[in-house]
Amino acid sequence: MNFDAFQSSLSAPVPPDTLNVYLRALWYDAKDDWKKAHELVQDIENKTATRLHAYLHRKEGDIWNANYWYNKAGAHMPGCSLQKEWEELVKELLAHSISV
Numbered sequence: 001m002n003f004d005a006f007q008s009s010l011s012a013p014v015p016p017d018t019l020n021v022y023l024r025a026l027w028y029d030a031k032d033d034w035k036k037a038h039e040l041v042q043d044i045e046n047k048t049a050t051r052l053h054a055y056l057h058r059k060e061g062d063i064w065n066a067n068y069w070y071n072k073a074g075a076h077m078p079g080c081s082l083q084k085e086w087e088e089l090v091k092e093l094l095a096h097s098i099s100v
Helices: 003-009 021-030 034-041 047-060 063-072 082-096
Strands: none
Touching: 003 021, 003 082, 021 034, 021 047, 021 082, 034 047, 047 063, 047 082
8 A cells, every 4th residue: 555545545434454553543543533543552562653652642732741652662753743744654654564
């Protein structure tokens, strides 16, 4: 799947079956279901999930918690918009086809 196909899938009521847990989380986030996105990644203990967890707390507005998760992921909070960060995360995950 490419980025355009991922964005097109947002018009569907459920995410495509082919998406891994990380892309499903970003799919639900784009559909304004922050809670579902957070539930999908909060208990996974790896850098990818931790990085998404950081982004989600940044989006939530909990900057202290977001910084905690960015640091745990070995990253810094980006200075770009949330939309740009979301796009970069989706594109990176699509390019690497990370699965869980």
